[in-house]
Amino acid sequence: MLDLRLLRSDPDSAANALAARRADIEQFKEVLRLDERHRHLLRRLDELRHEINTLSGTVGQLRSRGLVDEAAKPIERSRRLRAEVKALSHNAASQAETIRSLLLQLPNLPATECPRGDGADANRVLKVEGSSPESYGDHQRVPHWEFATEKGWLDIERATKLSGSMFVLFRGAGARLSRALVLLALDRNSDLYEEIRPPTLVHTETMVSTGHLPKFADDAYHLPRDDLWAIPTGEVPLTSLCKDEVLDEADLPMRMMAHTSCFRREAGAAGRDTRGLLRVHEFDKVEILAYATPAQAQDIHQEILKRASDVLEELGLAYRVVDICTGDLGNSSARTFDLEVYAPGAGRWLECSSVSWFSDYQARRANVRYRPSGGGRPRLVHTLNGSALAVPRVWAALTETWRNPDGSMTVPPVLREYMGGVEIIGG
RNA sequence: GGAGAGGUGGCCGAGUCCGGUUGAAGGCGCUCCCCUGCUAAGGGAGUAAGGGCAUGACAGUUCUUCGUGGGUUCAAAUCCCACCCUCUCCGCCA
Numbered sequence: 001m002l003d004l005r006l007l008r009s010d011p012d013s014a015a016n017a018l019a020a021r022r023a024d025i026e027q028f029k030e031v032l033r034l035d036e037r038h039r040h041l042l043r044r045l046d047e048l049r050h051e052i053n054t055l056s057g058t059v060g061q062l063r064s065r066g067l068v069d070e071a072a073k074p075i076e077r078s079r080r081l082r083a084e085v086k087a088l089s090h091n092a093a094s095q096a097e098t099i100r101s102l103l104l105q106l107p108n109l110p111a112t113e114c115p116r117g118d119g120a121d122a123n124r125v126l127k128v129e130g131s132s133p134e135s136y137g138d139h140q141r142v143p144h145w146e147f148a149t150e151k152g153w154l155d156i157e158r159a160t161k162l163s164g165s166m167f168v169l170f171r172g173a174g175a176r177l178s179r180a181l182v183l184l185a186l187d188r189n190s191d192l193y194e195e196i197r198p199p200t201l202v203h204t205e206t207m208v209s210t211g212h213l214p215k216f217a218d219d220a221y222h223l224p225r226d227d228l229w230a231i232p233t234g235e236v237p238l239t240s241l242c243k244d245e246v247l248d249e250a251d252l253p254m255r256m257m258a259h260t261s262c263f264r265r266e267a268g269a270a271g272r273d274t275r276g277l278l279r280v281h282e283f284d285k286v287e288i289l290a291y292a293t294p295a296q297a298q299d300i301h302q303e304i305l306k307r308a309s310d311v312l313e314e315l316g317l318a319y320r321v322v323d324i325c326t327g328d329l330g331n332s333s334a335r336t337f338d339l340e341v342y343a344p345g346a347g348r349w350l351e352c353s354s355v356s357w358f359s360d361y362q363a364r365r366a367n368v369r370y371r372p373s374g375g376g377r378p379r380l381v382h383t384l385n386g387s388a389l390a391v392p393r394v395w396a397a398l399t400e401t402w403r404n405p406d407g408s409m410t411v412p413p414v415l416r417e418y419m420g421g422v423e424i425i426g427g
Numbered sequence: 428g429g430a431g432a433g434g435u436g437g438c439c440g441a442g443u444c445c446g447g448u449u450g451a452a453g454g455c456g457c458u459c460c461c462c463u464g465c466u467a468a469g470g471g472a473g474u475a476a477g478g479g480c481a482u483g484a485c486a487g488u489u490c491u492u493c494g495u496g497g498g499u500u501c502a503a504a505u506c507c508c509a510c511c512c513u514c515u516c517c518g519c520c521a
Contacts, residue, residue: 042479046490053490056502060447063501075501082501246437246476371437375458378437378476 001103001364004035017109020116020326024105031102038095045092048085052078104208105215108361110326111335117325124325126337129309130318136344139405143345144396145276147407148174151426153399156276166266166274166281168392173425177398177411178284178391180418182259185286185389188311193257193288198237200260201228206240209366211332211358218267230263234287235385240366242291246378247370253292253300257388260285277392278346284392289385291368297357297382304386305337305355311389312352314414317397318342320349334359339386341393345400350393355386 007014011032018028055078062071115124148154153174159167170178186195207213207229212220221230231237238256247254262285273279288307292300305321312319324336333356340349360380363369369378402410408427411419419425 039479042490046479049490052501056500057448059501064447071501078501248437371457375474 001361002106002109003360003364004031004099004103007032008035014109018106020114021107021110021329022118022327023107027102028106031099031106034095034099034102038092038099041088041092041095045085045088048081048088052081052085055081101214104365107329107331108211108334108359110329110333111357111359114329114335115323115325116327118327119325120328122325123328123338124323126321126323128318128320129313130316130342132318133342133344133347136401137405139407140344140400140403141347142400142403143276143347144343144399146345147403148276148399151407153177153426154276163281166279168277168280168283170395173419173422174395174399176419177415177425178395180415181389181391181394181398182284182286183418184314184415185311186257186259188314189257189286189288189307189388193255196238196241196256196258198234198241198258198260200231200237200263201226202231202237202240203227204229206236206243207231209240209243210236210362211330211365212236215331219265221263221265231260232264233262233387234258234260234285235289238287238289238385239362239368239383242368243366245368247291247368247381249293249370249373252370252381253290253296255288255290257286257288260287262390275346277396278350280392283390285390286388287385288388289383291363291370291381291383293370293379294360294382297359297384300384301335301337301355301357304384305339308339308353308355308386308388312339312341312394314412315394315398316412317394317401319352324354330354330356332356332358332361334361337386341397343393343397343400345403346396350397352390352393352397353387356384358383358385 002014007028015025015028019025055074058074059071059078062068062074115122117123144154145156149156151174152172153170155169155171159169162169201223204213204227207220212232213229220232222228223230234257237260238258241256242254261282263282264280266279266281269279288304290300290304309319309321319339319341322338322340324330324333324338329336333354336354336356338351339353339355341352342348343350359382362383363380368381368383370381371378398412399409402412404410404424406427408424411423411425416423
């Protein structure tokens, strides 16, 4: 959520920033208009309440001195004022609600460094690491959905039988490989990031805090009977972990990681990227996330990016870093670097991590604050996160990249300790 | 799911029966100052959040908030209703 006072004090730059990401400017202007009226009403209410408070003080004093008759007049006046307050405060409350719901729909302001542009075409590739797409052998250019099923590592047909299309099932060495990737990602970050195993079902409010609701309700699974939502990412519970808390500045940055299932309805994506593991409804992911002071935020952003890309490097995968432009930025983000891993069999770059800086947009919704070391008012933290490793797409790129001419797969050295020391699978 | 107890400021904890100068005693923590050669101990002062108005800044002023929402009243932490959450016991269950 954006800071209303900031919008008020500099509406033009806010409007420009929002326009850069193609947000609804009319909605933004409506917020400002309503806010103006709302504040006017608040002022009037304050005056009325002040008078009521004064009058009841008077009544109390008169009565304590036994002057009951003298109290009749202020009581009568106060009673009339109360009626007025009731009527007006009803209006004020509904105004505030409208303002909030409009505000919740407005996306974050993109960072000034964020490349301008209307869509994915304007995203900027910052760097490319590892083998070039042309350098792979024919044996690596086989898509995973062809050989992995054959090898018994992946069983999409049966997963579909259980849960429908776009659900997948790993088995045998494939399942173990999935688990190995999770363990690797956790181990590589356990030096600084506290491991957390959060709930995967959360309240509506928790989903609102990260910005996944109210705008993107269609993308998430909802259990109406208990009004719980299946998290689309570990970012959701981690961001709200310290909801309504005031942290000490000395505790920042506060780093956390979580391995969870992630659930996505992928509404509107039906028929797109549906082969194999390219786009699935449920997947495992290790998320890393930090609360930081505004001053620490940029360093942490780079730190998360480095950690996420280091794992890909260790796995011997080619990847690139993409600086997401304003028009393609996620709703809550001020700046995002996507990591895309190259899958030679699928023949394309697969987005496997979005490393984002949310400024105070999520923290304002979740109300996560810190008290500055020098004292003073609590301030909102900044939130940052990224996938340390999202299993399916990395699994896909990995099995394709490390595929041998005989159809077996060499287990990358870093994964062997998690694979029972095995060097080759499917031989 | 049943019975009981409880939800108060950064934390602990009074106040709730008998509504009024209590935004809230006391303590802890924290900040500043004093004292002590250092440390330990001691003394003093300050210290909730959010919003409106106003301001160059500091100060100021006012409103709201004692789990949440509603009600009664001139006046609610305190009375009434509903709901949520926590704890203990019982039941059920991996």
